[in-house]
Amino acid sequence: MSNTDIEIVVDDPTAPETDSPAVVSTGVVDVVVSLLLLVLAAVLGWDNWRTGAAWDSTGPEPGYFPFYLSVILGAASLYGIVAAMVSRKEAVESFVTRAQLRRVMAVFVPTFLFCLATQYLGLYVASFLLIAGFMRLVGKIALWKSLLTAFVFTAVMFVTFDIAFDVIMPKGPLEAALGR
Amino acid sequence: MEALGLLLHGFAVLLTWKTLLLMMVGLVLGIFVGVLPGLGGPNGVAILLPLTFTMDPTSAIVMLSCIYWGALFGGAITSILFNIPGEAWSVATTFDGYPMAQQGKAAEALTAAFTSSFIGSLVAVLLITFLAPMISSFALKFGPPEFFAVYLLTFCSFVGLGRDAKHKTVISMSLGLSLAGVGMDTVSGQLRMTFGSADLLRGINFLVAVIGLFGISEILLTMEERLALRGHAAGISLRVVLSVWKDLPKYWVTLVRSSFIGCWLGITPGGAIAASFMGYNLAKRFSKDQASFGKGRIEGVFAPETAAHASGTSALLPMLALGIPGSGTAAILLGGLMVWGLNPGPLLFVEHKDFVWGLIASMYLGNVVGLVLVLTTVPIFASILRVPFAAVAPMIVVSCAIGAYAIQNAMFDIWLMLGFGVVGYVFKKIGIPLAPFTLALVLGNRAEDAFRLSMIGSGGDMKVFWSNGLVGSITTLAIILLFWPLIDRAFAGVSRLLRPAKA
Numbered sequence: 022m023s024n025t026d027i028e029i030v031v032d033d034p035t036a037p038e039t040d041s042p043a044v045v046s047t048g049v050v051d052v053v054v055s056l057l058l059l060v061l062a063a064v065l066g067w068d069n070w071r072t073g074a075a076w077d078s079t080g081p082e083p084g085y086f087p088f089y090l091s092v093i094l095g096a097a098s099l100y101g102i103v104a105a106m107v108s109r110k111e112a113v114e115s116f117v118t119r120a121q122l123r124r125v126m127a128v129f130v131p132t133f134l135f136c137l138a139t140q141y142l143g144l145y146v147a148s149f150l151l152i153a154g155f156m157r158l159v160g161k162i163a164l165w166k167s168l169l170t171a172f173v174f175t176a177v178m179f180v181t182f183d184i185a186f187d188v189i190m191p192k193g194p195l196e197a198a199l200g201r
Numbered sequence: 202m203e204a205l206g207l208l209l210h211g212f213a214v215l216l217t218w219k220t221l222l223l224m225m226v227g228l229v230l231g232i233f234v235g236v237l238p239g240l241g242g243p244n245g246v247a248i249l250l251p252l253t254f255t256m257d258p259t260s261a262i263v264m265l266s267c268i269y270w271g272a273l274f275g276g277a278i279t280s281i282l283f284n285i286p287g288e289a290w291s292v293a294t295t296f297d298g299y300p301m302a303q304q305g306k307a308a309e310a311l312t313a314a315f316t317s318s319f320i321g322s323l324v325a326v327l328l329i330t331f332l333a334p335m336i337s338s339f340a341l342k343f344g345p346p347e348f349f350a351v352y353l354l355t356f357c358s359f360v361g362l363g364r365d366a367k368h369k370t371v372i373s374m375s376l377g378l379s380l381a382g383v384g385m386d387t388v389s390g391q392l393r394m395t396f397g398s399a400d401l402l403r404g405i406n407f408l409v410a411v412i413g414l415f416g417i418s419e420i421l422l423t424m425e426e427r428l429a430l431r432g433h434a435a436g437i438s439l440r441v442v443l444s445v446w447k448d449l450p451k452y453w454v455t456l457v458r459s460s461f462i463g464c465w466l467g468i469t470p471g472g473a474i475a476a477s478f479m480g481y482n483l484a485k486r487f488s489k490d491q492a493s494f495g496k497g498r499i500e501g502v503f504a505p506e507t508a509a510h511a512s513g514t515s516a517l518l519p520m521l522a523l524g525i526p527g528s529g530t531a532a533i534l535l536g537g538l539m540v541w542g543l544n545p546g547p548l549l550f551v552e553h554k555d556f557v558w559g560l561i562a563s564m565y566l567g568n569v570v571g572l573v574l575v576l577t578t579v580p581i582f583a584s585i586l587r588v589p590f591a592a593v594a595p596m597i598v599v600s601c602a603i604g605a606y607a608i609q610n611a612m613f614d615i616w617l618m619l620g621f622g623v624v625g626y627v628f629k630k631i632g633i634p635l636a637p638f639t640l641a642l643v644l645g646n647r648a649e650d651a652f653r654l655s656m657i658g659s660g661g662d663m664k665v666f667w668s669n670g671l672v673g674s675i676t677t678l679a680i681i682l683l684f685w686p687l688i689d690r691a692f693a694g695v696s697r698l699l700r701p702a703k704a
Contacts, residue, residue: 050631065394072393080653081656082389083393087382090379090382094371128594174599186255
């Protein structure tokens with residue numbers, strides 16, 4: 022068969038190194054998350070208790086069902102804290118290595134900025150900035166390709182949602198200036 | 202048979218150019234998300250859901266379910282050509298699929314994968330066609346206690362039968378159920394867990410959570426991996442397709458076995474992942490030539506693919522008949538149904554006949570169209586992987602944000618989505634399963650309503666859950682399943698005690 026001779030090869034120059042040191046172990050994160058869940062359970066439980074978690078003449082009060090759920094959540098998180106502390110496997114397991122964290126942050130930070138930009142500049146401007154910026158700065162793709170891709174994608178989204186389907190997205194000063 | 206007549210009517214509803222076009226678009230988008238690393242069935246459906254908000258419910262669900270079929274097909278492409286399972290359930294496909302591609306038999310492997318996917322889905326759809334109306338008409342007799350018992354059964358079976366740490370499943374589930382209660386209480390109109398925030402008044406939208414949990418977190422997780430890949434390109438010729446099809450009857454035992462496993466695991470919340478591995482392992486165990494598995498045996502592709510698709514499809518059966526999704530993706534489709542004001546459950550079969558049978562008919566048609574489409578377009582989709590992830594990732598983020606915003610037109614939801622993205626990332630890394638959370642969030646309100654209505658009906662007496670044979674046996678089964686690991690261990694202990702006595 023000759024049609025399998027062609028190979029597809031894609032490189033990943035910024036791949037995280039495999040020997041990068043771990044930032045934090047899974048065990049520690051597990052304990053911290055379980056603690057946070059315990060706090061959340063306490064807060065939700067308290068709020069539901071305040072709303073009323075008992076029975077009245079008509080049946081269970083509004084807080085009844087969620088109150089007992091937060092009790093279950095609290096109990097399970099408490100168990101989770103103990104289980105995570107005694108687990109030897111989790112203590113040595115790496116949650117995230119430094120190189121991995123760098124890559125994750127390379128996506129998370131732009132995403133966060135994108136959400137912020139959406140709030141003030143509108144979604145379409147923000148997505149143009151996100152795509153162009155991400156491709157150029159993180160992906161190291163040629164500037165013209167980045168700008169073109171970002172423009173085409175944003176334009177297609179605008180036409181699809183705003184014009185064709187009438188789904189209104191958050192808009193900012195640019196759209197206002199253009200009268201949309 | 203009544204079902205057949207209604208099914209034919211369903212086909213008649215579907216056979217318009219517009220619907221067929223939507224189907225093709227859905228399939229292409231689905232294959233696309235299936236092929237892309239870090240995106241799969243649930244993510245794809247969640248991200249593309251807002252596209253369908255402006256359509257009528259039938260077109261929308263047809264498109265969504267086609268995205269789902271497409272994603273199922275797409276997962277096989279990367280497993281075979283690149284040894285990268287696009288989905289967890291295609292891991293077993295790589296065992297024999299990739300060796301086949303290395304031996305220059307990529308086209309055969311792909312044809313086998315697509316064909317067996319098709320067969321698996323078809324068996325499951327047949328099951329849905331005949332079983333779903335029966336179950337739903339039976340379920341019409343259910344009152345609130347019965348419904349609560351069924352919900353309880355679903356939740357308990359997740360805890361008891363799931364392979365994740367039990368307390369983590371419980372955490373995930375109770376968190377989902379609690380968050381479902383945020384906002385205005387539907388019975389009394391009182392506010393719950395809003396802490397004075399006007400944004401929380403609306404409650405935590407299920408779809409916003411899902412887009413964050415599956416879309417955003419998946420991108421974060423994908424970035425951790427090395428994204429370089431190396432694989433084979435393949436075109437499928439008609440000659441190869443026909444030669445594989447000609448050999449199909451030889452493998453009928455494997456196909457039937459895998460379909461059966463898939464359907465069974467799909468209906469119970471075991472999922473496609475377990476089904477694909479079980480299908481593969483059983484095919485290997487029953488084979489005369491076990492050593493050749495893993496070295497490029499076509500049966501090793503048939504078995505897991507059939508099982509995975511049968512399971513993925515039959516997961517829609519409990520969703521349609523009872524309103525209880527059998528998988529994460531089914532839960533998202535269910536969330537979609539609610540957006541269009543359709544209340545999934547037994548009444549759907551009575552009140553929205555057109556819709557239900559349109560959907561079932563679209564399962565048949567979608568799979569046929571999908572098979573043809575995927576066989577003809579594999580080379581194009583394989584080359585999608587050449588698009589750098591740095592270009593794909595921001596587009597996915599934008600699509601997620603559009604999706605999250607469009608649901609309730611609220612900026613708060615975009616932030617909520619980002620928050621859930623981080624939660625999903627951390628949860629996945631410390632082994633808290635997301636499927637129970639998804640299920641709990643979508644079923645939470647209905648489970649609570651069923652509970653409260655049955656309590657009001659019985660005057661607060663818990664015995665209502667054992668008040669008749671039906672509800673009693675479901676509740677008891679739920680409790681048995683909840684403690685199944687303990688019961689199983691007890692049985693094992695007893696049999697170990699007895700064995701030395703026999704020997």
